[in-house]
Amino acid sequence: MTSTVTVPVPAMPRKRKAPSEIRSPEGAEKKVLLAAPRGYCAGVDRAVIAVERALEHYGAPVYVRKEIVHNRHVVDTLSERGAVFVDDTSDVPEGERVVFSAHGVSPEVHREAAARSLSTIDATCPLVTKVHREAVRFARDGYHILLVGHAGHEEVEGTMGEAPEHITLVQNPDEARTVEVPQPEKLVWLSQTTLSVDETMETVNILRERFPHLQSPPSDDICYATQNRQVAVKKIAPGADLVLVVGSANSSNSVRLVEVALEQGAKAAYRVDFAREVDENWFDGVATVGVTSGASVPDTLVQDLLRLLADYGFDSVEEVRTAEEDLVFSLPRELRKDLKAAGQETSNKKNGADRTHDLV
Secondary structure, eight states: OOOOOOOOOOOOOOOOOOGGGSOOOTTOOOEEEEEESOSOOHHHHHHHHHHHHHHHHHOSOEEEESOSSSOHHHHHHHHHHTEEEESSGGGSOTTOEEEEOTTOOOHHHHHHHHHTTOEEEEOOOHHHHHHHHHHHHHHHTTOEEEEESOTTOHHHHHHHTTSGGGEEEEOSHHHHHHOOOSOTTSEEEEEOTTSOHHHHHHHHHHHHHHOTTOBOOSSOOSOHHHHHHHHHHHHHGGGOSEEEEEOOTTOHHHHHHHHHHHHTTOSOEEEESSGGGOOGGGGTTOSEEEEEEOTTOOHHHHHHHHHHHHHTTOOOEEEEEOOOOOOOOOOOHHHHHHHHHTTOOOSSSBTTBOOOOOOO
């Protein structure tokens, strides 16, 4: 059956403490360290725009298998516009159109869609597709693959589905110490794209100690955006009394940002979906707040948080930039083909111009 996406009813505003009720460090200037890069990556932007353009071109409903990206605001907003999010391909009525999420799907899902005569738009992030292709190639060449990732994550399920008999999942350093493999002399590791760089390498180093013949992928699997956001948090965390990460609980890269902030010296760190979830008591004794957001978060949510912080005296904002990002991915091939046939713009742009996608 079709899964229901609940658009949350706005909560009644609770009575917050006044700024004067929050203890501020004596003589310290209140400020915000705003991490950059933050927020949307190229793969997320492509996937979200794909659903928007599909709704504009084909009309509602457009079905989406799983969440297009792991962000409550994005899913709820697209749902309001006519996207129907479902748990499984079998939930899509025969002959309808379905978009596959940025996290990717297994070959079995493609076969199921074909059996139901579904028109598909594959919005899998190209960096995830790269890992899928690596899995297929290494399996074909007779390697056993150790996939570093989290059980149950859609990206992991999709990657393992490419060669299930050739892949063993390793979730953490503890599992790396005990995992058994059928052929240790011909072994390679791959990883989920949204992991903590440091924890992944800790796991891989343990695997290398146990399996001297372990090979690495030809290029890094952890995506550029995940790495860049973690590097930026590492830069701001040592000087922050508090780090706030905007992102959803099921967003692996957002959760990792909280962990990285704490590991790098932040005195406290919390993840919130929306500014309204911030507890102003967190500001007690705080002079410097670090702010960032996961790779599936529109910047409008960060701006909401900055406005809340300004209300509590944190109105001095210093952007700490550690990298520039200008990567843009083309829209999914199936969508581009239909847009071109209709004489419409086929680039990953809004009204023919580059834009910051904010889903207001």
